[in-house]
Amino acid sequence: MNKLKEISNYIAVYDWQGLLIQGGTVALRLVLIIVIYILVKKMANSFIKKFFSTFEKKHSISQGRAYTLESLALNFVSYLLLFILFVTILQTFGIKATAILAGAGIIGVAVGIGAQGLVSDIVTGFFLLLEKQLDVGDSITIGEFSGTVEQIGLRTTQLRSPDGTLNYLPNREITILSNHSRGDMQALVDILISADNNIAKTLEILQNVCDTIKINDASITDGPHVVGIQSLGPATITIRIITKTVNNEQWRIERLIRQEIKEALDKNGIKLPPASPVLVAKEEI
Numbered sequence: 351m352n353k354l355k356e357i358s359n360y361i362a363v364y365d366w367q368g369l370l371i372q373g374g375t376v377a378l379r380l381v382l383i384i385v386i387y388i389l390v391k392k393m394a395n396s397f398i399k400k401f402f403s404t405f406e407k408k409h410s411i412s413q414g415r416a417y418t419l420e421s422l423a424l425n426f427v428s429y430l431l432l433f434i435l436f437v438t439i440l441q442t443f444g445i446k447a448t449a450i451l452a453g454a455g456i457i458g459v460a461v462g463i464g465a466q467g468l469v470s471d472i473v474t475g476f477f478l479l480l481e482k483q484l485d486v487g488d489s490i491t492i493g494e495f496s497g498t499v500e501q502i503g504l505r506t507t508q509l510r511s512p513d514g515t516l517n518y519l520p521n522r523e524i525t526i527l528s529n530h531s532r533g534d535m536q537a538l539v540d541i542l543i544s545a546d547n548n549i550a551k552t553l554e555i556l557q558n559v560c561d562t563i564k565i566n567d568a569s570i571t572d573g574p575h576v577v578g579i580q581s582l583g584p585a586t587i588t589i590r591i592i593t594k595t596v597n598n599e600q601w602r603i604e605r606l607i608r609q610e611i612k613e614a615l616d617k618n619g620i621k622l623p624p625a626s627p628v629l630v631a632k633e634e635i
Contacts, residue, residue, distance in 0.1 A: 474521035
């Protein structure tokens, strides 16, 4: 009976009005905090999208690269705002976030030590995309790997080798990158002929072939030019031809030049170097 009486007296004298005022104040703060969070997030997302839309047009970057950078920025801002919202709600309920943040900091350090490679991959991938160092379809060389870029991510870059092998390269390993698809590419062909030929006539024939190839192939941007004699041998002469083509067409043009020149040399009676004799040792019986 005494316990019930004490509880009744406690309920009777408790400041319910103050509790309602305090609860209403906390609820109002929570609503206000959430409304501010939603508004700030919408404003931030709108700003980021507009920024990258302008950046894409101004710097002429690919839509895929702009989308990747935009997604990264949106995710970063989203996590940052969620963290601020969480801390603010804790403080609204009178919970000190210092101890929680300290514990999170210790955990973050432990996780960070194990995730250094991942962070390095993401940071490097971000700058690879931002600085337009490579694009999908580019022919590149990274260390001992050469091939065509198939996909660029924030963590790895996928490179297809000429033999069909798909290489996954962590972005942090990309320290030196050679891009073979920036601007016009050079095709180089060396023609080996016999020294007995009339050089002036041979050069004229070769240039006529090159002029015909230029007219019939739109992928050639300059040349082909017969630059002249590259080297002299005891019985051979090497003549060099150089031309410039659009990206990834240089190898096809080199093959085309060799084919057309071989047909022209045969047609005009231009001698090629004699085949080296093959010596076969005869076994004594």
